[in-house]
Amino acid sequence: MAAKKFVVGCFDDEAVLFPAVKKVRAAGYKIHDVYTPFPVHGLDQAMGLRETSLHTAGFIYGITGTTTALSFMSWVFVSDWPLNIGGKPHFPLPAFIPITFELTVLFSAVGMMMTFCYLCQLMPFVKKHVFHPRQTDDKFVMVIEVTSKSNAGEIKDFLASVGAAEINEQIAETGWWYGRFDREDRLYAEQPAPLNV
Amino acid sequence: MKDQFVVPAKLKTTSFVLMGIGVLTLLIGLVALGGEHGATRFWAGILQNSTFFLLIALACTFFIGVTTLAHGGWQIAFRRVPEAISMTVPVLGGILFVVLMILVFGEKDGVYHWVNAEHVKHDAILNGKSAFLGNTFFTTATVITLGLWIFFTIKLRNMSLEEDTWDLSPETGRRILWRNTVWCGGFIVIYGLSVGSTTPWLWLMSIDPHWFSTMYSWYTFASTWVSGLSLIALFVIYLKKNGYLSFVNEEHLHDLGKFMFAFSIFWAYLWFSQYMLIWYANMPEETEYFKPRVWGEWRPIFFLNLIINFILPLLLLMKRDTKRNYTSVTYIAILIIFGHWLDFFQMVMPGSVHELNFPWYELGIGLGFVGLLIFIVANQLAKAPLAPRNHPYLKESIVHHT
Numbered sequence: 001m002a003a004k005k006f007v008v009g010c011f012d013d014e015a016v017l018f019p020a021v022k023k024v025r026a027a028g029y030k031i032h033d034v035y036t037p038f039p040v041h042g043l044d045q046a047m048g049l050r051e052t053s054l055h056t057a058g059f060i061y062g063i064t065g066t067t068t069a070l071s072f073m074s075w076v077f078v079s080d081w082p083l084n085i086g087g088k089p090h091f092p093l094p095a096f097i098p099i100t101f102e103l104t105v106l107f108s109a110v111g112m113m114m115t116f117c118y119l120c121q122l123m124p125f126v127k128k129h130v131f132h133p134r135q136t137d138d139k140f141v142m143v144i145e146v147t148s149k150s151n152a153g154e155i156k157d158f159l160a161s162v163g164a165a166e167i168n169e170q171i172a173e174t175g176w177w178y179g180r181f182d183r184e185d186r187l188y189a190e191q192p193a194p195l196n197v
Numbered sequence: 198m199k200d201q202f203v204v205p206a207k208l209k210t211t212s213f214v215l216m217g218i219g220v221l222t223l224l225i226g227l228v229a230l231g232g233e234h235g236a237t238r239f240w241a242g243i244l245q246n247s248t249f250f251l252l253i254a255l256a257c258t259f260f261i262g263v264t265t266l267a268h269g270g271w272q273i274a275f276r277r278v279p280e281a282i283s284m285t286v287p288v289l290g291g292i293l294f295v296v297l298m299i300l301v302f303g304e305k306d307g308v309y310h311w312v313n314a315e316h317v318k319h320d321a322i323l324n325g326k327s328a329f330l331g332n333t334f335f336t337t338a339t340v341i342t343l344g345l346w347i348f349f350t351i352k353l354r355n356m357s358l359e360e361d362t363w364d365l366s367p368e369t370g371r372r373i374l375w376r377n378t379v380w381c382g383g384f385i386v387i388y389g390l391s392v393g394s395t396t397p398w399l400w401l402m403s404i405d406p407h408w409f410s411t412m413y414s415w416y417t418f419a420s421t422w423v424s425g426l427s428l429i430a431l432f433v434i435y436l437k438k439n440g441y442l443s444f445v446n447e448e449h450l451h452d453l454g455k456f457m458f459a460f461s462i463f464w465a466y467l468w469f470s471q472y473m474l475i476w477y478a479n480m481p482e483e484t485e486y487f488k489p490r491v492w493g494e495w496r497p498i499f500f501l502n503l504i505i506n507f508i509l510p511l512l513l514l515m516k517r518d519t520k521r522n523y524t525s526v527t528y529i530a531i532l533i534i535f536g537h538w539l540d541f542f543q544m545v546m547p548g549s550v551h552e553l554n555f556p557w558y559e560l561g562i563g564l565g566f567v568g569l570l571i572f573i574v575a576n577q578l579a580k581a582p583l584a585p586r587n588h589p590y591l592k593e594s595i596v597h598h599t
Contacts, residue, residue, distance in 0.1 A: 041598040051517075059515065086479075094473045 004145055005171050006032060007155040008131045009164035011140040014040050020162040021046045021142065027158060029150060032143040032174075035135035054119070058112040065107025069100040127179030129172040199441050202578040212572035219565010226558045237307025238550045240300055241404075242559040244308060245545040247296050248400055249424075249538055250566040251289040252392065252417070256425025258283040258350045259388055265381040268374075270593030271452055274444035276585055278432045280357055281577035282425075285570050286350045290343045297339055297400065301332055308549045311406045322407050330403050338399055342391040349384040356380065358580075360587050370589030392418050401541075405548040408486045412471035417544075419467045420506075423460040424537040426453060427530035432574060434523050434530075441583055444595045447521040451599045454520030457533060461510035464537075468503070489547045498543045498553065505536035538563060 011017040014036065021043065024031060031047055073096050077083065082090050117123050135141040142164070146152050152169050159167050223243075230239045257279035264272045272279075299305065306313035310323070311330040317323045328334060356376060363369045397417035402409065410416075430453040436442045475483045490499045510533060519525040542559060584591065 055515075055517070086477075094469075094476050097469060097473065 002175070003171055003173055004032075005152065005169070006131070007144045007146060007152050007159065008168050008170055009142045009144070009159035010132055010134075010166035011142065011163065012165050014140055016163040017140040017142065018043070018046060020159075020164065023162050024142070024144065024158070029155060029158070030145045030147055032145045034143070035131065035141040037136055037138055037140070040140075052119075054112060054115060057115045058108045061111030062104045062108035064111075065104040066100055068107070069103035070096060073099065121176040123176070125178060125180060126176045127181060128176045129170075129174075130181075131170060131172065199443070200582045200584055202436065202441055202575075202583055204575045204579050205439070208571065208575050212568045212575065215564050215568025216572065217568075219562055219568060222558060222561025222565065226562075230558065236305070238554070238558065240296070240305050240308050241545050241549040242556075242562050243296050244300065244400075245541050245559060246538075246562045246566050247289060247293040249421070249541040249563075250570060251286065251293050252421035253425045253428055253534075253537075254282055254285040254289055254570070255346055255350070255388075255392065256422045257429060258286060258346070258353065258384065259392075259422065260425060260429060261353055262381040262384045262388065265377045266385060268590075270590035271449060271597040273588050273590045273594035274449060274584060274597075275429075275433050275436075275442055276357070276588070277578065277581060277583050278436070279425075279429050280354050281574045282428060282432065282570070283350045284354055284577045285573045287347045288569070288573060289566075290347050293400075294339065294343055298336070301335055309403055309406070311403060326406065330399075330406055335399055335403075338395060342387075342396050345387045346391070349380070349387060352380055353377075353384065357585055361581065361585060363587050365587050369587055373588060392421070401544055404545055405486055407482065410471050410475070410483070410486070412467055412474075416464070416467045416471055419460060419464040420537045420540050423457060423464055423506075424534045426456045426460060427533040429453065430457065430526055430530045431534075432578075434527050436578070436583065438523065444584060444591075448597050448599050449594075450523065450526055451517070451520045452597075454514055454526055454529075455599075457526075457530065458510060458514035458520070461507060461514070461533065465503070465507035465511075468507070486548075489551070490543060493547070494553045495543055495547050498539065502536065502540050502543055505532060506540060509536075 009020070011020065017034070017036075018040070021031065021034060025046070025048060034043060034047060036043065074091060077092075078090050085092075088095065121128055131143050132139055132141045142159075144155050144159070146155065146169075156167050156169070226239050226242065230236065260272075260279045261276065261283065263269075300308050301312050304312050306316060309330075311317055311326070312332070317327055323330065360369075360373050363373075392414065394414050397414040398409075401417060402413045430450070433442065433445060433450070433453065437445055472487065475487060489495055510529060513519055513525070513529050519529070542556060546553070546559075
C-alpha cells in the first residue's frame with residue numbers, strides 16, 4: 001500500500017470540468033481519476049483511458065459456461081447415467097440448448113460483474129479513499145497526482161485557472177484495503193504510510 | 198455540407214441492369230420452367246421474393262414507428278433513409294397483390310394447395326380450415342393489410358416532408374413529436390396485428406396448409422426486421438461514403454450494428470422456440486414441416502441458414518470494432534440480407550416445389566427486386582433534404598454518443 005500526494009479539484013458543472021480535463025492533460029499533469037455523479041459521455045476519451053477489456057473477459061466467461069454445460073450434460077446423459085426420456089436420443093442437443101444458454105449467461109454475467117468490481121476496486125468489506133464526500137452526489141471531482149516532475153502549488157494554481165471551485169491537497173492511499181465505509185477506519189488514518197514524493 | 202442527394206448516373210445504371218436481369222430471368226423462367234411442376238417453381242420464386250422484399254421494406258416503416266414511440270433521438274440524422282426505403286411499400290405491395298391474386302384466382306394449387314376446391318373437398322383438415330384459407334377471407338385480409346400498410350407508410354413519409362416546410366419553434370417541435378407519436382402508435386398496432394400475427398400465416402404458412410405454428414409470424418417478423426435494419430445500414434453507408442449525411446458517424450453505425458447483432462440473436466431465439474417444441478413433442482402433424490428440411494434434401498440449406506443468420510453475425514458483430522467499421526458492417530449487412538433471403542427460400546420451396554434446385558431463377562428474380570428497390574429508394578432520397586431540419590431530436594442525434 002503506497003500513499004501518494006494528490007491535488008483535488010472540485011467542479012460544480014460538467015461544462016467546466018470537460019474543457020478542464022482536456023487542458024490538464026494537455027499541460028501534462030497526471031490525472032489520477034475523475035469522479036462524477038453520473039456517467040459523462042466522452043469523458044473517458046477526454047481522459048485518454050484505454051478501451052476496457054471487460055467484454056473480452058465476458059466472452060471468455062461465456063464460452064466457459066457453454067463448454068461447462070454441454071460437456072457436463074453430455075457426460076451425464078451419454079456415459080454416466082443414460083436415461084430413456086420419451087424415446088429421445090441420449091445426446092438430445094436441442095434439449096440441452098436452453099440450459100447451455102442459461103449457463104453461458106450466468107457465467108458471463110457473474111464473471112463480468114466480479115471482474116468489473118475488481119477493476120473498479122469495489123467490493124463488500126473493502127474500502128477506498130474518498131477524495132470528496134460529495135464526489136458522487138453533486139460535485140465533479142478531478143484528482144491529480146503530484147509526481148516528481150510537478151509540485152502541488154503549481155497544480156493548484158493551474159486548477160484555479162481552469163475553473164475549479166474548491167481545491168485542496170491530500171495524501172491518500174491509491175489502493176483498497178479491508179474496511180467498511182460506515183465505520184471509521186483507524187488502521188491507515190492513525191499510521192499514514194511514508195510518502196514516496 | 199451536402200444535404201441534397203442527387204442520384205448518380207452509376208447508381209441509376211446499376212439499378213436498371215439489376216432490373217433487366219430480373220425481367221430477363223422472368224422471361225427465361227417463363228420458357229424454361231414450363232409444364233405442371235415448372236409453373237409451380239415459377240410462381241413460388243416470385244412469391245418468395247415479393248413477400249421478402251415487401252416485408253423488409255415494411256420493416257423500415259416499423260423502424261420509424263418503434264424509434265418514434267420509444268422517443269429515440271439517435272436515428273433522426275438518417276431518418277430519411279428508412280423513410281425512403283419504406284416508400285417502396287406501395288410498389289412492392291402492388292406487385293405482391295397481383296401475384297397473390299393470380300395464385301389464388303388462377304388456382305395455382307402447386308403453391309397454395311387449398312385454392313383447389315376439388316382437393317379441399319376430400320381433405321378433412323383443409324375443409325376444416327376453409328373459412329380461414331379460403332378465397333374470400335384471403336383476399337379481404339390481403340386487401341385490408343396492404344391498404345393499411347401503404348396508407349400509414351405514405352402518411353408517415355408525407356408528415357416528415359411537410360414538417361420541413363414549417364418554422365422552427367418550440368410549438369412546432371411539440372406538434373411534430375405529438376402527431377408522429379399518434380400516427381406511429383396506430384401503425385404499430387396494425388403492424389403487430391398483421392406481420393406479428395395473421396399475414397405470414399396467410400401468405401407463407403399456408404404453403405404447408407396442414408401444418409401450423411404460432412411462432413411462424415414472429416419468426417418471419419424477426420427475419421425481415423433484421424434484414425430491414427441491414428438494408429438501412431447499407432444505404433446509410435452508401436450515402437456516407439459518397440459524402441452525404443455529414444451528421445452520421447461511427448456512433449450511429451455502432452447502434453445500427455448493435456441492432457443487427459441483437460436481432461440476429463432474436464431471430465435464432467424464435468427459430469429455436471419453433472423448432473424445439475416441435476422436436477420435443479414429435480407429433481406427426483407438426484414434424485412434417487421439418488422432415489424435408491432436416492432429413493430431406495434441404496438439410497444443407499437448413500444448416501447453412503443457421504450458420505449465416507445466427508453463428509456468423511454472432512461471432513462477427515460481437516466486437517465493438519466491427520460494428521464501427523464501415524467496410525465490415527457493409528459485408529455483414531449483405532450477408533444477413535442474403536441469409537434471410539435464403540431463409541425465405543427454405544420457408545417457401547420445400548412445401549411447393551419439393552425438390553431442391555440450384556436457385557438461379559429465384560436469385561435472378563431477387564436481383565430484379567434489388568434493382569427496383571435501389572431505383573425507388575434513390576429517387577425518394579433525392580426528393581428531400583437528408584436531414585429533417587425541424588425535428589426536435591436532430592441535435593440529440595448529431596451529438597449522439599454510444
